[in-house]
Structures are given as structure tokens and as C-alpha cells.
Amino acid sequence: MRLSILLLSVPCAIVVLAACNRDMPASTSPTIAPAHTVAMTTQHDEHSYAEPDKVRITDLALDLALDFDQRQLAGAATATLHWLDPRATQLLLDTRELTIDKVEGAASNGQWTPLQYALAAPDRILGSKLTIQMPQRNPAVRITYRTSPAASGLQWLQPSMTQGKQQPFMFSQSEAIHARSWVPLQDTPSVRFTYRAHVLAPKDAMVLMSAQNDAAAADGSAPRSGDYRFTMREPIPSYLLAIAAGDLVFQSTGKRSGVWAEPAMVGPAAKEFEDTEKMIEVAESLYGPYRWGRYDLLVLPPSFPFGGMENPNMTFATPTIIVGDKSLVSVVSHELAHSWSGNLVTMATWRDGWLNEGFTTYVQGRITEALYGKALADEEVLLAERNLQKTIGKMPENAQRLAPQPRRIDADDELSDVAYDKGSWFLRTLEQRFGREYFDAWLKGYFDHFAWHSITTEQMLANLKSNLIDKYPGKMSWDEVKEWVYGAGIPKDAPIPDSPRFDAIDKERASFLAGKIAADKLDAKNWNTQEWMYFLDRLPDVPPLAKMRQLDAAWHLTGTPNAEIGMRWYVHAIAAGDKAVWNAAAGHMTRIGRIYLTLPVYPAFAKTPDGLAFAEQTYAKAKDGYHPITRTAIERVFAKAQAKPRAGKTASK
Numbered sequence: 001m002r003l004s005i006l007l008l009s010v011p012c013a014i015v016v017l018a019a020c021n022r023d024m025p026a027s028t029s030p031t032i033a034p035a036h037t038v039a040m041t042t043q044h045d046e047h048s049y050a051e052p053d054k055v056r057i058t059d060l061a062l063d064l065a066l067d068f069d070q071r072q073l074a075g076a077a078t079a080t081l082h083w084l085d086p087r088a089t090q091l092l093l094d095t096r097e098l099t100i101d102k103v104e105g106a107a108s109n110g111q112w113t114p115l116q117y118a119l120a121a122p123d124r125i126l127g128s129k130l131t132i133q134m135p136q137r138n139p140a141v142r143i144t145y146r147t148s149p150a151a152s153g154l155q156w157l158q159p160s161m162t163q164g165k166q167q168p169f170m171f172s173q174s175e176a177i178h179a180r181s182w183v184p185l186q187d188t189p190s191v192r193f194t195y196r197a198h199v200l201a202p203k204d205a206m207v208l209m210s211a212q213n214d215a216a217a218a219d220g221s222a223p224r225s226g227d228y229r230f231t232m233r234e235p236i237p238s239y240l241l242a243i244a245a246g247d248l249v250f251q252s253t254g255k256r257s258g259v260w261a262e263p264a265m266v267g268p269a270a271k272e273f274e275d276t277e278k279m280i281e282v283a284e285s286l287y288g289p290y291r292w293g294r295y296d297l298l299v300l301p302p303s304f305p306f307g308g309m310e311n312p313n314m315t316f317a318t319p320t321i322i323v324g325d326k327s328l329v330s331v332v333s334h335e336l337a338h339s340w341s342g343n344l345v346t347m348a349t350w351r352d353g354w355l356n357e358g359f360t361t362y363v364q365g366r367i368t369e370a371l372y373g374k375a376l377a378d379e380e381v382l383l384a385e386r387n388l389q390k391t392i393g394k395m396p397e398n399a400q401r402l403a404p405q406p407r408r409i410d411a412d413d414e415l416s417d418v419a420y421d422k423g424s425w426f427l428r429t430l431e432q433r434f435g436r437e438y439f440d441a442w443l444k445g446y447f448d449h450f451a452w453h454s455i456t457t458e459q460m461l462a463n464l465k466s467n468l469i470d471k472y473p474g475k476m477s478w479d480e481v482k483e484w485v486y487g488a489g490i491p492k493d494a495p496i497p498d499s500p501r502f503d504a505i506d507k508e509r510a511s512f513l514a515g516k517i518a519a520d521k522l523d524a525k526n527w528n529t530q531e532w533m534y535f536l537d538r539l540p541d542v543p544p545l546a547k548m549r550q551l552d553a554a555w556h557l558t559g560t561p562n563a564e565i566g567m568r569w570y571v572h573a574i575a576a577g578d579k580a581v582w583n584a585a586a587g588h589m590t591r592i593g594r595i596y597l598t599l600p601v602y603p604a605f606a607k608t609p610d611g612l613a614f615a616e617q618t619y620a621k622a623k624d625g626y627h628p629i630t631r632t633a634i635e636r637v638f639a640k641a642q643a644k645p646r647a648g649k650t651a652s653k
């Protein structure tokens, strides 16, 4: 996933614990073992009720009807079970706001017989535990159920909220723990299963899933029948289950890649993503074959809450990365990279999220470097690292760790900038110390060794110790590794890339703020998106109003169609007290539901009573176009602003 949720959302009650010095598992084998020898993890997942050490789902068959009017998926989920504990006689599943109509077990004669079950009262974070009594330890269970119109993992859009305005649209977002709101299952990344699905929908809706899409065919030419079948032959964790339906058409971008989008968007999207096939080839040359068959992208309406979601075979992407110059396609590199880091080798629990996001952010950078050059890759690294340097010290100590101590927070909050940017920083440090030849060989071997497994931080570290740290002594000590993974903050000697272009921008910004050069004399005509982002990111938190007006007069930032630039511009202009940008900022907030680009504008407004009132009015109008996950994040901003006395307009961050 590519997000960047600010840690605004981390509850303050997190207990700050002393630095962790846990013992590392002893390494036993200096060579890479075949994948089948990887032990199944039994790490407890505090975000799931499931007991996968007792019984595991190995395959799921979904038979669902999709109803736009009722905003509902209804039907049956049939799970094949592998019983591990000989004493186990019950199955615990995760659900959220599901109505359970019937639960049956398969008998040896092939008949289905009713089973006793109980649905517990909902927990705010985890949802409702479904306990199924299975004294016969049946090989399969079938649950007949319906979703709620408010399911946290589904968004239902009216035709007016789509680009074409003619047909309704729906899509899922299962990561982190929202799959349970549309399928009853063991909703933990430590459980992997294959799946099949049969979906009935209105005839004019194209249905797509994170699987081989039997109906759409490779060239997207299959007719819309209203009757679709899907197969995922590889074992995936539950957060990669995905579905979308709407007026979707296909355009190819290569022999195994293409774009799905609404008709008016598919051409520009295919143009923006025309390098997808080359990205796959670069990743394969570094990390071995792409093992999933096709790689297609689905461009969602602007309410999609994230940059992208790495649903296998079908990355879901925000339209905010289609800006006409490919400057934001690193989101595609990121989601593609997950085909190795995350989808192939998966974190066992959300606490191990950096194994997905840190590794993926690192691989993303390598793809960007190979295709678009080191200068751009370094600029993207610097943007992230400078931002993390600025924010990490303000986080609770435990949240600053790659592998935090257990904490009772929403799984959505486990994936912070620390997982993405400190995680990838650690890998870049390893790369620099050991050199690309040794580091790349280790990383490729790591993906091969743990392929199709879900692993803990400690399993990854044992592999790293045997196959890199101990193999090439004197490059990095084990204490340094532990400081990166279990320590707070960023180690003092963490390497930062050079960027002469960013250095020049630092000088220009300083001269401009000091009144030595006028806004229209900035060398900004040749700045790319990343360079504008860098210029704006490092303006003072509360810049002088006159300077902001000069910038706007010279470069017309208000109303920019580039949302990365827009978000940074509005945050600073609002902080400067420039009311002239308010309406355009409201337009940005209403147009875009991607959390990372819309959420930061809200706290910028919330610093003054007038601004807060304006943001609340804007939210009331924009709310219907936001995903439930976006709404939750924004409502937390309002709750926080209302909980403390309203500061004057000179308040700084």
C-alpha cells in the first residue's frame, strides 16, 4: 500500500517502554534452505480472533451477489480447513458488521449439516468474533451471510461520484483488517489461502477481483455478462482479497500488463503507465521472475483512500497519480514491488508491517533508479528521509521502532512512515555497507527462501544474520542491526544521498525568504514535481503572508491540478493566513479522497476558529465522496481540535 498517514492518529495512551533488547533467534544454517523448510509462524496476531495454530483455512470459495441498490454483497463463503491441533473442536473467525444467516459443515458423505455458532458483541477495533462449534472437525465450513451497507472495507459510489456519471461503482479496501467486513474468515496475514469466486452483478457492471479474471480475458475483450468467475491459485493473505465493479474498460500496456478504468480515463491512464512492462522487467532482473501471471492496474475514482493497493494481479490505484508527465508513477513501482515484498513474502502480523512496506519502498527506489535515473530516485529518497527526520521525534518512543512492542492500536495505524521510510532507510544502509553485489544477492535469496510464506521480523533477522551480516564480517555489527530494528529514532550515522538540485533549491528558498530574489526569479520553470514538493516542504511552518502571495502571483499554485503540489501549497498558504486560497483548498479537499493528500489540509484549517468552522462545512459537503477510512481519519482531526482550546492564528505546528 502507498499511503503516508500522519501519525496524528496514534492514541496518546501508548505506554512508552524501555528500549528493547530481545534476544535474536540463533542462526542454524548459513546456506539458503528450500522454501518448504520454512517453519509456519505461530506469532500471535493481536488484530485477529483466529487461532491458526489450531486450524487453518487453506482455500476459500465465494459465491456472492452484488447489489448496488442495497449496497450489499450476499451469499456464501466456503472454507476448506486444515486441522492442526488434535484437540481442537471449534473454529474462530473474524467478522465486522456481517449478518450471519446459516453455518454448515461438510460431512464425509458430502452432505452439509447445520453447525452451532455464536456471534460475539463487536469490539471497536477487532469487530465480532464468530465461534463455530465443530465437534466433527469437518473438512469444510460454509457460512451464508450478508454485508452491511456501512461495511468498513467496501465503498459504494452513486453514479454522480464517478467520472462517467452514468453507473454506480463499488470497490473494496481490505488492508489492514477490513476483509472481515465483507467475508467471514481468519483475517490475519499469517494465514494464506487460495480462492475462487463466482459473482453475480447487474449486466452493465464489469466486476474485477485480485485474481485471474476468467471473464475479462487477457485482452479485456470478454463481454459484460453479469456472471463472473475468478481464480487465485497462489496462497494469499486475507488483506489481498479485493473486488471492484463499475463501468470499467481495458487498454493494454504490454504483453502481460494493462489498465482498467472508466472509459474517459483509460486512455490517459494507459499513457501515464506505459512503462509498466519495463518496470516488471527491471524488477525481474533484480529479484527473479514475476510469479503472478498478469499485472494489471485498476484506476479507481478519486475517493480511493490510498495511493495504491497491491491487490495481486490487479493493483488498485488513485487517479491523483495521473498528471500527464509520469512524475508520480513511483506509486506503480511501489505496488509492483509488492509482488515480491509483501505478496510473495508477507509480514506475519501488522507489527511486522515494515517487512512489507520498508522492503517495498526500497525496491520501488531501485526500479525508479533503473528506469528514470539515480537523480530522481535520490530526490524521492530525500523527500521521505527529510520528512521522517522532522517528524519521528514527535512520535511516542514505541512508534519510532521498526518492530514496536505490542500495542493496542488500530491495525490501520501500524503502517506509519516509520514502516515505509525508516524501513527502506535501513535497507539502503545495508546496501551501502555491503555493496550492491552482496546485498542484492542476499535480497533475491531472501525472496526465494521465504516465497509464499508469512514471516516475523525475527525470522527475517535470522536470515539476514546468516546470509549477510555473519557471512561478510566487519561491515555491520549485530548491535547496529538491533538499533535499527528495535531502537527509537534514526541511527546517527544513517546515510543520506546527495542531491545537487535539492541543494540549489535550498539556496533559492533561503534567498527568496530573505528578500534577496523575487518570486518570479526563482528557477522554478524547470522544477519537476519532486523539486516543487521539496521547495514547499521546507518552507517555514508559518510562512510570511506576503511571500506566499508573491509565490502564487508568479507560479499560480492555487488551483494546481497536481495534488502533491496542491496539498503542500494549501497547508502553507492557510498557515500564513491567506484566506484567498480557502475556496480552492476546499475544492482540493472535495475532489480528492486520498488520505495522504486531503487529510493534512484539515489540521491546517483547524488551527483557527474560523478555519475550523470552514473545514467542518467543507467536510459536510465532501463527506459523501470519502471512503469510510478517510472519514475516520478526518473526524479524528476534528475531535482533537475540539478537545483543546482553540489557538490563535500564530500557532505553529
Ligand SMILES: [Zn+2]
Residues within 6 Å of the ligand: 001, 002, 334, 338, 356, 357, 360
Ligand atoms: Zn505499500
